[in-house]
Amino acid sequence: MSKYQRLAQQVSQQIEQQVWQPGQRLPSLRRMAADSGLSLMTVMNAYQLLEQQGRIEAVPRSGYRVKDLPASRPALSSAATHVRDQVSINNFAYQVLQASNQPGLLPLGSAFPDPNLFPLRALARGLGRASAALAEHPIDHLPPGSLALRQAIARHYSRNDMTISPDDILITAGAMEGLNLALEAVTQPGDWVVIEAPAFYGALQAIERLGLRAIAVATDPKQGMQPEALADVLKRYPVKACWLMSRYQNPLGFCLSQQRQQALYELFCAHDVWVIEDDVYGELAPPGARAPQPMKAIDQQQRILHCGSFSKSLAPGFRLGWVCAGEQLQRLAQRQFIATLSSSAPEQQAVAAYLDSRPYQTHLRQLRSTLHQRKQGLLHWLHQCMPANVHINDSQGGYFIWLALPDGGDAIELYHQALQLGISLAPGALFSADPMLQRGVRLNASYPLSDKLRNALQQLARLMA
């Protein structure tokens, strides 16, 4: 397949998943060329191919716009749920990441916290020590992973009043590998998987990769997944697993109350649904507050594979996460052994040594405090400059802010406009196929509110008004 065919295929997939909606204008040739890194000629060929295929139409003097979708497209199944037989978020997510990759861009679309907030020098010393002593533990890093690290994680759970055995923990190459392994272990291709609406795009990608089918269940921006909507879906579909976040959800930021956790958990147990609990933001409670417990804490029936990571709370750029996998551990470990062998040996040793230290507790306190201040600062500025019809969804903890554009608002268009202004954004289409949620935008509030950022946001707000 040549470059222009590949681009045409990408855009075609994006039209299918409503990244580009019927009637909407595609980016100009010039803009698409700049964004994709392809030549003008390649983009022109791609657009012409799409026109031949009947996906888009030329509009005199204003480029191309998307034609109506073919009738075979699945409809919304009910107000509460949105069924996506074939998930295809991956190309677009990758494209957004690549676009955000440009140096000098203000990374509001990034999923990663500001790396300057982390104890990089202390970790560097730990990494150096661990690497120099590697010959002492030549194979300790192989699955299930370093015993010292699994013990340190178990102690960390116990500080949260949870009893987890080191033998139930598998160390993975970041949470992403852990989440993928967990989902793979409890599903077969074609199975139905429940996700939140909106959900972390990694969930959608994993579902796509494994040939699964996703059902997004209505999710309240403050309260989380709605038990009634979930009950309805579980009655109608043979759901095998649910992927959710119980604390500081990405992209909305809510925590599930204990009561709601219990209600959802009982439904999962009643319908034999495995739960993949993505808890990578669990440490990021606001200062002074105690984070609620994750759903894993009430997992009497061993239905929850609980996934964590150090990349949001301690060591960005390290590829180190874990799954509390219980009796599924051997299955996961075998799959990891095949696919990536293991995660990094020195990183495992270095983090194991750091986790129990006093500086770690000090770091966490500072991190939570700084993130809170920065988020409040950005919220304040957004309330000042954003048009009144843009809804700003506040949340406690974490570092994401979710904006909802008004009826007719176009987050993809905004994403392209923001790139021109030097800001990256994460448009709602990354997190949901629901047209209403696609009017959302996720902002990363972990960076300092510089004058440059203020000005760029103000300009963006003017464009939106």
Next chain:
Amino acid sequence: MSKYQRLAQQVSQQIEQQVWQPGQRLPSLRRMAADSGLSLMTVMNAYQLLEQQGRIEAVPRSGYRVKDLPASRPALSSAATHVRDQVSINNFAYQVLQASNQPGLLPLGSAFPDPNLFPLRALARGLGRASAALAEHPIDHLPPGSLALRQAIARHYSRNDMTISPDDILITAGAMEGLNLALEAVTQPGDWVVIEAPAFYGALQAIERLGLRAIAVATDPKQGMQPEALADVLKRYPVKACWLMSRYQNPLGFCLSQQRQQALYELFCAHDVWVIEDDVYGELAPPGARAPQPMKAIDQQQRILHCGSFSKSLAPGFRLGWVCAGEQLQRLAQRQFIATLSSSAPEQQAVAAYLDSRPYQTHLRQLRSTLHQRKQGLLHWLHQCMPANVHINDSQGGYFIWLALPDGGDAIELYHQALQLGISLAPGALFSADPMLQRGVRLNASYPLSDKLRNALQQLARLMA
């Protein structure tokens, strides 16, 4: 599935792949319990279940032995090839790895070189520096990976008279991830893949994981894959890809001559076969000699995805490899982005900084010299103590020695006996389903020849005689 059912399934799969052959005794209850970490009761239940299923039979006062396989088992397709419709090496490979994991065991079964042979302190300093400076390159490690590292790898190729662009290189979490991504990118489930006989078990595992079908092509212990046998297979099967090693092959140790590379490559091109070239031992030429070029060097038609790693030549325990993927790069990068996101940021920076340094060239010289000495030492000792009917396959470079047991020899039995003597071995069943090759044993010659090792090998030789 409960523990005893899982064990029964494992043993059943092993019987299918001839790890345990018809008529052969299974390990005693006690030994299986010790090896698997399961209770005696669990093992007993598993054996009874297998007996009910007709896979094994009780032999009064001598435990259980394997019954004849059901007739549906696929037969050998010809003398030159062995077809494996369903590969199932993974459980056994994982089990061998776990068994070799015990501290104090002499790691002759290990695939990894002695970690004391590596510049751990220099790497530690580099890792520390890279980690402390992480905020300067917050997302440089994301796919396709650090530009500095890709440039350093491209320069490394150019020292081998090969021109590879940094833009064609994808950094992966070790070679294992790279090889898996490469195979996934060029195949669909059900496709046929050619491998060597014997082949690195990672190839078999990847094939199993992706739902592919493997054909092992006759491979000469000194010359490598036989072009006539390959031609025969390519005529009869719609082969999509071939996974092979052109330099210091695992487990046999040979390098492909230029002439043979050319002959094989022409066959691949003529039949539109993608080549996954696993070149992780490519640096380990004997001292004074120049390593032959990999097959990638003659890849005029862009059919070869060339995979390398630093874990055998520079940084054991790091999870850092690469694929020279050419025009397949975007496909691989997107899949990596979904599955593990990226490899470690500090490891990428640290290795990039080290690769161009003078100490690296010094290290490589020393490594090659030490590995050669150790291998010669072990070869000498094996020739002294092994029974005359055990064939010792010598090879230039790398650190593996392949033993072939005589007719009737049982490498699995030998593996269990060696464990009792405190030595781990890698039995032939890990590398092939061919009963003749299953009489092979791979030894890791990278460790010093201690008195303990000499004695243990001598004892083992007595058992074999």
